[in-house]
Amino acid sequence: MKAEADSRALWLVRLPQAFTGLEAEILHGLGAECVRKTGRDYLLIRIADPSRIRDSAAAKFLRWNLPVHHMWPCRPRETEGFIEKAAQAAWRKFGGARPQTLLAGPLDPGSPNRYFKTLASNLRGRALQLFPPECSSIRDAEQQDAGRETLFLLVGEEGLFCGLGSPLECNGYHPGGTRHIRQTSPAAISRAGAKIAEALHHPALRDVMPEAGAHWLELGASPGGMTAELLARGYRVTAVDRAPLDKRLARADGLQEVCRDVATFMPDAPTRYDAILCDMNGDARNSIAHVVRLAGRLNAGGIVIFTLKLTDAETYQAINDRVDEVVNRAAAAGLGQLAVTHLTYNRHEFTLVLKRGTSPCDDFGFPDHAGGGSIGP
Template sequence: MPDSVPSSLTPQPRPWLVRIPEIFESIADDVLKHLGAASSTRLGHDYYLLKALDSKALRQSEAAKFTRWNLPMDHTWPCNPQKMDGFIEKAAQTLLKKFGDRRPQGLFIGQLNPISPDKYYKSLASNLRGRALQIFPPLAANAVEEQDPTKETLFCLVGKEGLFCGMQTPRLANGLYAGGSKYIDQDSPDTISRAGAKIAEALHYLLLHRPAMPEGSHWIELGACPGGMTAELLARKQRVTAIDRAPLDKRLDKRPGLRFVHADVATFEAKDGTIYDAILSDLNGPPHESIDHVIRLSRALKPGGLIVFTLKVPRIETVDEPCELFRRTAKTARKAGLQLFAQTHLTYNRHEFTLFFEKRGS
């Protein structure tokens, strides 16, 4: 028997692109270690090009919650597009050659540094996608939210480091956009708070796992002040029972579909016979208290009802401490009949994660 396995039979590390949000940069090395990265190279703003032996372990590791988005690297082209003549045409033809026969459902291209004030790469990504779509066979998904979360999409990211591409289902990638972020305009004079962008992105993310909430769905919102999330739900023609000890923004006065309860969440009781379609909790304070409030009020939630829960983490200095808090919260909810089916770190989250539960039962 040979002393070692021939190198040709040894599993080779596969290149993978993961996005670790800037807020977790101080623990990025720890995250990559937990993900089983054999090596890594920093790219763009939040991205790390790593080599991983086991893609399943990469996704299922507890540390995966610190990665907003991931993509296998089926094609990498290290280059400086700004210094290359005919980059768009060369790149588009390469994409067709490498991926055309694989029949992706859609083609979406983003930037390695999406927050850069330099608009060059934003324009380059748009122009490259436009040219590629001209030469690709017709694709089923022309818009981001037309994608089937379970079918493969060709995602690409471009920046001063080059072009990085791969095919994966949006659900496995953890986002419908290349890079995973849906950026929400917050410059409108009607914007009440940053929280409005958070729930807007959360509802977009939810499309990876279940259909959008129908118009007229009844939400109970815990800790609604000043009303950024309330306003976003009302704009989507949802009904909201908003609860807070502090008043809502005056711009929400007399808005159709809104019932405001000026009270402490801890003392609120649902009226007999009232059934809610969804619970939204962005409460400040200890996470165990917040999930207890959700569990108590979930008695008035319909079976299969949705819970969007913000898990506030007191501090993030290691991978292990937030993971332990996450496990305890999910276990407490599960014992009460609330099943965790998705979790992520949104663009508009800080030291917090957004968790999605469904109420079990027939």
């Protein structure tokens, strides 16, 4: 008897190492089966309902995802003419789909061995020669249209995996979601600078990026890695922390340092912010309470970037409950969820992107005077 074809879609999902112990529950939550582990932290899965990769409670655990429309299981190092054959296959299979560009990356981006990084870069270079010239006009991945399809190619010891997806659907501009940012540079004030650089991809993907010159309120700013990154992008920052900022930020243009406990921080009556960043340590339920208290000073349409520390929440259920609790508290204050994601430089924590509704008594039912009335000098 002929075996029935498996109608479930094949997908590549990236599961951060912080959650590898929860793999069985995450797969169950997705309604998916693991075909095999690939690269350092990818799973090749079969899934009956791919919308669960973006909509289910398990989705937040996946850093990046790609439908696998073509794969070539092989050992690239030992395959003669790998680049030429892979580039020709990409052109034959995807040339007609007119992707906005092609981006290639290694399945093991953290590897100190540069072999697959170089192979990916050479593969992109050769494939771009075959695709129409407009595919080459995107020189920086962050120039992509977040909603248009890109051809992503991932290479590693296991071979080649290709798929079409928009950066928004895949959850990041770069293949795998990561752009390697040096964290050990002597100029970096803290690792958190790389974290906010990646976090800012998420408002950019959703077209809600604050303009240069926008005023950020930063809660839990010391020593100032994120502050430095925001200032470098031309933002103004009011940075609140009970610990001082790094001396290198002294007298930085656009910075107002407030050295005190966030609980006692009250902005002057007319002050409004375009965005709030909260990276306070401690229980996320306390941190979100401070954001909620200050959200009355956030302009309509303003965003919040919030590090949701998973203190004492270790199990799949406890993590989901904690995230739901924080998201629900924010929603009750008019801050709607745009993204909950795990970033490359996140540890046992998620990054939330929230947005304040657009009218005085806005779409989230948040009256403008609520919170605002209780905040003042």
